[in-house]
Amino acid sequence: MAIFRTKCLALLAVFTGLSIATPSSHSAIKCPITIDGRIPRNTPLSTFDTAASPFDANYTKGQNLTWSQILKYPDVDPSKFDGSSHNKALEVTINDFSIFVSGGTDVQHGFRRAGLLMGNGSDASNEGVKTFHWSMRQDWHARMNLTHEYMNVWHEANDYASNQFSLNVGIMLEQDKPKDGNVSTIGLDKRQWKVLDRRNNVIWTQKIVWDEWQNFAVTVDYEKNTLQIYYSEGYDPLRPVTKPVPNDNSGGGQFQIGILKKPTETTSVVFDGYQESGIFEGQIYGGIFIEDSNRGCVSR
Numbered sequence: 001m002a003i004f005r006t007k008c009l010a011l012l013a014v015f016t017g018l019s020i021a022t023p024s025s026h027s028a029i030k031c032p033i034t035i036d037g038r039i040p041r042n043t044p045l046s047t048f049d050t051a052a053s054p055f056d057a058n059y060t061k062g063q064n065l066t067w068s069q070i071l072k073y074p075d076v077d078p079s080k081f082d083g084s085s086h087n088k089a090l091e092v093t094i095n096d097f098s099i100f101v102s103g104g105t106d107v108q109h110g111f112r113r114a115g116l117l118m119g120n121g122s123d124a125s126n127e128g129v130k131t132f133h134w135s136m137r138q139d140w141h142a143r144m145n146l147t148h149e150y151m152n153v154w155h156e157a158n159d160y161a162s163n164q165f166s167l168n169v170g171i172m173l174e175q176d177k178p179k180d181g182n183v184s185t186i187g188l189d190k191r192q193w194k195v196l197d198r199r200n201n202v203i204w205t206q207k208i209v210w211d212e213w214q215n216f217a218v219t220v221d222y223e224k225n226t227l228q229i230y231y232s233e234g235y236d237p238l239r240p241v242t243k244p245v246p247n248d249n250s251g252g253g254q255f256q257i258g259i260l261k262k263p264t265e266t267t268s269v270v271f272d273g274y275q276e277s278g279i280f281e282g283q284i285y286g287g288i289f290i291e292d293s294n295r296g297c298v299s300r
């Protein structure tokens, strides 16, 4: 009885602690938008195969797949920055054919990947102070297999040798351990999102949440060479979850959003290793945009 009562009190605490924010309490974007990846409600999927796509129509995807085959419109409420009716969520999927051929010749057998690419590597999103926003949620019928390491969102440097930041999940490969320092990625809970800096140090972690939007933002200060992470769930305002941390933000790059599933039992990571067959996995995204955070402006 005592145990039952304690449980009830705990439940009550959980309920009273719950946010009352609802899909109707969407957040406005208050800083100038540098690149907008939000999807107007009436956009046909075929648009993503053309130059009218907010993303690069040719990258980064399976050689024989089109974006209109890869993307789905899931039946979920719009994310907090999508507005209650103007924009909608987009699901990026991978299957056995999600094999990218780099430069038309290097078949990346190690990966299954589909990544929406924004910008060209030398645009305004690489200057000053910019905040990269995205919201994401899970599709129960197209779950990731966290025995693998995934990289879902990242800013890849123009020389492809590293990422200014990335969001990873699953069991991290030995090859992706920090390039220096001692903040190990190995042995972390596979269900945790891990935000990595340029040298693969873990700067923040957060468990995957099911049946709710998880909202992320990363402020990249190209002048002071720092990163700062913001986060919230559902329709709650973003709050800073790190201080600005030192990072090498040089070299330019592109924002990529989707799924990159790495192999197990691999040497090169990119070209060899094990991938099970018969997969169908997805990640739902919304509220994708890059804003100008000059003078500390960050939409919350």
Ligand SMILES: *[C@@H]1O[C@H](CO)[C@@H](O)[C@H](O)[C@H]1NC(C)=O
Pocket: 049, 050, 051, 056, 057, 058
């Ligand atoms: C994609 O690549 C093709 C072939 O190189 C090119 O004709 C087309 O313009 C490209 N599309 C976009 C949107 O860049």
Ligand SMILES: *[C@@H]1O[C@H](CO)[C@@H](O)[C@H](O)[C@H]1NC(C)=O
Pocket: 062, 063, 064, 097, 099, 100, 101, 107
């Ligand atoms: C794409 O299709 C061509 C022609 O069937 C095939 O030779 C090639 O291997 C396919 N690419 C991939 C990555 O499966």
Ligand SMILES: *[C@@H]1O[C@H](CO)[C@@H](O)[C@H](O)[C@H]1NC(C)=O
Pocket: 120, 121, 122, 123, 124
């Ligand atoms: C990249 O995009 C920016 C902004 O649209 C443009 O000014 C610049 O010329 C582009 N650079 C290249 C190399 O295409």
Ligand SMILES: *[C@@H]1O[C@H](CO)[C@@H](O)[C@H](O)[C@H]1NC(C)=O
Pocket: 181, 182, 183
């Ligand atoms: C890394 O190791 C050094 C020397 O043992 C220690 O002073 C430092 O606090 C460690 N850094 C982190 C982030 O754990």
Ligand SMILES: *[C@@H]1O[C@H](CO)[C@@H](O)[C@H](O)[C@H]1NC(C)=O
Pocket: 145, 146, 147, 148, 264, 274, 275, 276
């Ligand atoms: C997850 O991936 C591992 C390695 O590819 C595979 O052995 C296992 O069967 C997969 N599990 C599920 C539930 O698909």
